[in-house]
Amino acid sequence: xxxxxxxxxxxxxxxxxxxxxxxxxxxxxxxxxxxxxxxxxxxxxxxxxxxxxxxxxxxxxxxxxxxxxxxxxxxxxxxxxxxxxxxxxxxxxxxxxxxxxxxxxxxxxxxxxxxxxxxxxxxxxxxxxxxxxxxxxxxxxxxxxxxxxxxxxxxxxxxxxxxxxxxxxxxxxxxxxxxxxxxxxxxxxxxxxxxxxxxxxxxxxxxxxxxxxxxxxxxxxxxxxxxxxxxxxxxxxxxxxxxxxxxxxxxxxxxxxxxxxxxxxxxxxxxxxxxxxxxxxxxxxxxxxxxxxxxxxxxxxxxx
Amino acid sequence: xxxxxxxxxxxxxxxxxxxxxxxxxxxxxxxxxxxxxxxxxxxxxxxxxxxxxxxxxxxxxxxxxxxxxxxxxxxxxxxxxxxxxxxxxxxxxxxxxxxxxxxxxxxxxxxxxxxxxxxxxxxxxxxxxxxxxxxxxxxxxxxxxxxxxxxxxxxxxxxxxxxxxxxxxxxxxxxxxxxxxxxxxxxxxxxxxxxxxxxxxxxxxxxxxxxxxxxxxxxxxxxxxxxxxxxxxxxxxxxxxxxxxxxxxxxxxxxxxxxxxxxxxxxxxxxxxxxxxxxxxxxxxxxxxxxxxxxxxxxxxxxx
Numbered sequence: 224x225x226x227x228x229x230x231x232x233x234x235x236x237x238x239x240x241x242x243x244x245x246x247x248x249x250x251x252x253x254x255x256x257x258x259x260x261x262x263x264x265x266x267x268x269x270x271x272x273x274x275x276x277x278x279x280x281x282x283x284x285x286x287x288x289x290x291x292x293x294x295x296x297x298x299x300x301x302x303x304x305x306x307x308x309x310x311x312x313x314x315x316x317x318x319x320x321x322x323x324x325x326x327x328x329x330x331x332x333x334x335x336x337x338x339x340x341x342x343x344x345x346x347x348x349x350x351x352x353x354x355x356x357x358x359x360x361x362x363x364x365x366x367x368x369x370x371x372x373x374x375x376x377x378x379x380x381x382x383x384x385x386x387x388x389x390x391x392x393x394x395x396x397x398x399x400x401x402x403x404x405x406x407x408x409x410x411x412x413x414x415x416x417x418x419x420x421x422x423x424x425x426x427x428x429x430x431x432x433x434x435x436x437x438x439x440x441x442x443x444x445x446x447x448x449x450x451x452x453x454x455x456x457x458x459x460x461x462x463x464x465x466x467x468x469x470x471x472x473x474x475x476x477x478x479x480x481x482x483x484x485x486x487x488x489x490x491x492x493x494x495x496x497x498x499x500x501x502x503x504x505x506x507x508x509x510x511x512x513x514x515x516x517x518x519x520x521x522x523x524x525x526x527x
Numbered sequence: 528x529x530x531x532x533x534x535x536x537x538x539x540x541x542x543x544x545x546x547x548x549x550x551x552x553x554x555x556x557x558x559x560x561x562x563x564x565x566x567x568x569x570x571x572x573x574x575x576x577x578x579x580x581x582x583x584x585x586x587x588x589x590x591x592x593x594x595x596x597x598x599x600x601x602x603x604x605x606x607x608x609x610x611x612x613x614x615x616x617x618x619x620x621x622x623x624x625x626x627x628x629x630x631x632x633x634x635x636x637x638x639x640x641x642x643x644x645x646x647x648x649x650x651x652x653x654x655x656x657x658x659x660x661x662x663x664x665x666x667x668x669x670x671x672x673x674x675x676x677x678x679x680x681x682x683x684x685x686x687x688x689x690x691x692x693x694x695x696x697x698x699x700x701x702x703x704x705x706x707x708x709x710x711x712x713x714x715x716x717x718x719x720x721x722x723x724x725x726x727x728x729x730x731x732x733x734x735x736x737x738x739x740x741x742x743x744x745x746x747x748x749x750x751x752x753x754x755x756x757x758x759x760x761x762x763x764x765x766x767x768x769x770x771x772x773x774x775x776x777x778x779x780x781x782x783x784x785x786x787x788x789x790x791x792x793x794x795x796x797x798x799x800x801x802x803x804x805x806x807x808x809x810x811x812x813x814x815x816x817x818x819x820x821x822x823x824x825x826x827x828x829x830x831x
Contacts, residue, residue: 312711410752431735443749443826448714482829522747523827525786
């Protein structure tokens with residue numbers, strides 16, 4: 224089936240204790256589309272870039288089944304730029320620069336051919352933009368997934384609540400789940416969020432793993448213990464890309480298949496952090512991904 | 528088979544956002560023995576108490592198969608006392624009082640009947656005392672487990688390293704593993720620790736779960752997401768008690784059985800935090816424990 228993904232395509236400057244990477248390709252949508260590309264070959268990309276964004280990056284995505292006609296290039300414009308430095312624990316980070324540039328005027332109009340997309344990934348953007356994208360979809364998609372962040376929970380709660388009420392899956396981290404509900408215990412926070420509209424909730428706990436909740440079920444996938452995490456940037460977006468890419472490919476939105484999708488998303492995220500930026504994501508294959516998925520299975524398997 | 532457990536029996540005053548409990552029964556050995564008592568009926572307890580420690584608490588353990596002749600009562604002495612207040616996240620805590628009292632003169636001499644114990648649980652104490660206990664064991668036990676803490680890693684590293692070199696399993700938390708090795712990544716820290724002597728390593732991550740490492744295998748059990756954690760005190764000791772109690776009962780020290788033991792330990796820990804002190808541990812049964820173990824299995828199960 225088809226996947227629509229909307230979000231940023233950007234330049235990142237990243238410093239971690241493994242080094243510094245200047246103005247490498249980043250952005251939620253980029254990570255998302257790359258991760259999804261290992262599962263599905265019909266990914267429709269919606270984003271906005273400046274004239275500085277390399278044409279060959281769009282070409283690479285195109286070769287992997289990405290439709291880039293929904294990527295708007297602004298003549299003379301500059302792409303979104305983020306600069307950050309990670310603490311030595313590779314978890315905490317300081318944002319040093321955020322230049323919205325062309326993102327400030329992002330007002331996505333979906334190409335007609337995108338509007339029948341079956342799976343929808345709403346990357347972290349203003350809730351207004353997410354709502355506009357959702358409203359351009361014809362009919363009811365098979366599954367829509369929403370990512371957001373603390374900033375929108377604090378500054379645009381009303382619109383965000385409207386978007387949340389319209390999607391099938393909300394994907395946030397543990398602190399965001401607490402902020403959204405005022406509940407500390409994640410099971411209690413999850414119950415509140417599932418009352419807001421979504422049928423499923425993913426709560427990401429970074430290196431510690433991720434929960435998948437439905438009204439009646441809970442599933443957990445741990446973080447894979449890695450010897451070297453070189454750059455955590457994009458891990459959440461890569462997770463989401465693997466998750467929705469797997470669902471798009473398997474065309475099955477049962478809870479059992481969502482569990483498998485969460486594991487595949489976690490496997491993709493465990494790859495991306497092994498090197499800076501998109502490096503690791505550019506050279507994977509199905510065999511490597513399946514091997515990694517098996518490591519997740521082995522990690523938690525026991526017989527009674 | 529037989530289990531020997533050594534550690535504190537104490538009074539605790541605990542304050543959490545669910546309330547305050549004054550001078551309730553606590554101590555690593557108490558939690559450990561209670562948890563183990565649901566699996567084995569031959570637990571030999573080594574501890575030291577003051578005249579203030581209630582005789583009926585020893586009687587309760589005795590009724591559950593605990594041999595308390597190794598619990599030394601000091602006439603006129605006062606039992607170890609700890610007072611702490613948990614932060615609202617129920618993870619961080621401030622220690623307000625630590626009165627060693629009779630623990631300051633703890634110099635355990637094992638009753639002759641204890642010296643053939645098959646399973647040995649060395650609760651968190653000075654490495655000197657742990658070594659003395661270990662040296663009184665006849666022959667090679669089936670499995671010995673060592674608990675320790677950051678304080679001993681910092682203040683008694685040499686003796687601690689000697690104890691570590693003599694045990695089969697070291698059980699510590701993630702920060703202690705990092706402190707002990709200087710390695711941030713847990714897989715790397717684990718590799719270093721397994722070079723120090725133990726065949727197995729447990730790294731506890733509190734609410735996030737626990738890893739079990741051997742030279743060639745990794746296993747992970749998540750923390751069960753709970754709606755209410757009323758009092759985290761004793762969770763680690765209860766985990767250890769369930770772990771070694773299960774092993775003592777099953778008489779199987781293979782990695783596959785250690786995995787099951789880690790799950791049973793986690794199940795016991797998930798109970799104890801649901802109420803203050805020992806309350807929840809006092810009224811369990813095999814059916815409840817097995818149900819809880821199944822929740823751990825269901826939480827991570829998926830089919831490919």
